[in-house]
Amino acid sequence: MYYIFNVKDDIAELYKNNPSSLYKILENIYYMHVEEVDYGFNIFKQITNRIKVCELNNELYIKMHRDLIYSKTSSEHVINDLYHDEVSILKVKSSHLLLESNKSYSSFFKLLNNINPNYFVCDFKEKDFFFMYNIVKTIDV
Numbered sequence: 311m312y313y314i315f316n317v318k319d320d321i322a323e324l325y326k327n328n329p330s331s332l333y334k335i336l337e338n339i340y341y342m343h344v345e346e347v348d349y350g351f352n353i354f355k356q357i358t359n360r361i362k363v364c365e366l367n368n369e370l371y372i373k374m375h376r377d378l379i380y381s382k383t384s385s386e387h388v389i390n391d392l393y394h395d396e397v398s399i400l401k402v403k404s405s406h407l408l409l410e411s412n413k414s415y416s417s418f419f420k421l422l423n424n425i426n427p428n429y430f431v432c433d434f435k436e437k438d439f440f441f442m443y444n445i446v447k448t449i450d451v
Contacts, residue, residue, distance in 0.1 A: 313340075313432045314407035314422065314442070316359045322428040326441065332357070333432055333439035340434050354405070363402050369425060370400070379417075389417050419445055 315336065317325075325332040335357065339350040363385060370387050374380040379391040387400040398411035400418050407429070409416055419442060422429055427443035 312409040315430045316361050317428045317430045321357045336432055360404050363404050366402050
């Protein structure tokens with residue numbers, strides 16, 4: 311389960327050499343207690359941009375709709391690639407993207423990187439994190 315955040319340009323630049331600090335901030339927000347929600351929301355707004363749901367849904371659909379492995383319902387994009395044994399479901403929300411995949415590298419990563427390289431990916435359960443452009447660059451080499 312990956313949470314993907316649209317990090318502001320200046321924040322991405324600030325944390326590009328130290329993504330673990332950015333992850334710690336987002337992890338602290340993720341695990342905040344109910345009484346701290348207002349504080350967490352203010353911090354979250356300072357480091358991320360809202361996602362234009364309709365615009366991103368359309369862009370993903372336009373780029374993928376001819377692929378036989380792709381389907382879309384509402385704000386949910388699905389890759390069901392039996393040949394590569396991948397099932398990935400991407401849900402677009404205004405605060406973040408939520409990606410569930412049976413692979414550690416989803417086909418959505420490269421596509422999302424082309425749309426916005428400042429996406430910051432977090433797997434809070436496995437304590438994994440990376441800027442989208444770093445993982446795509448590593449895989450493409």
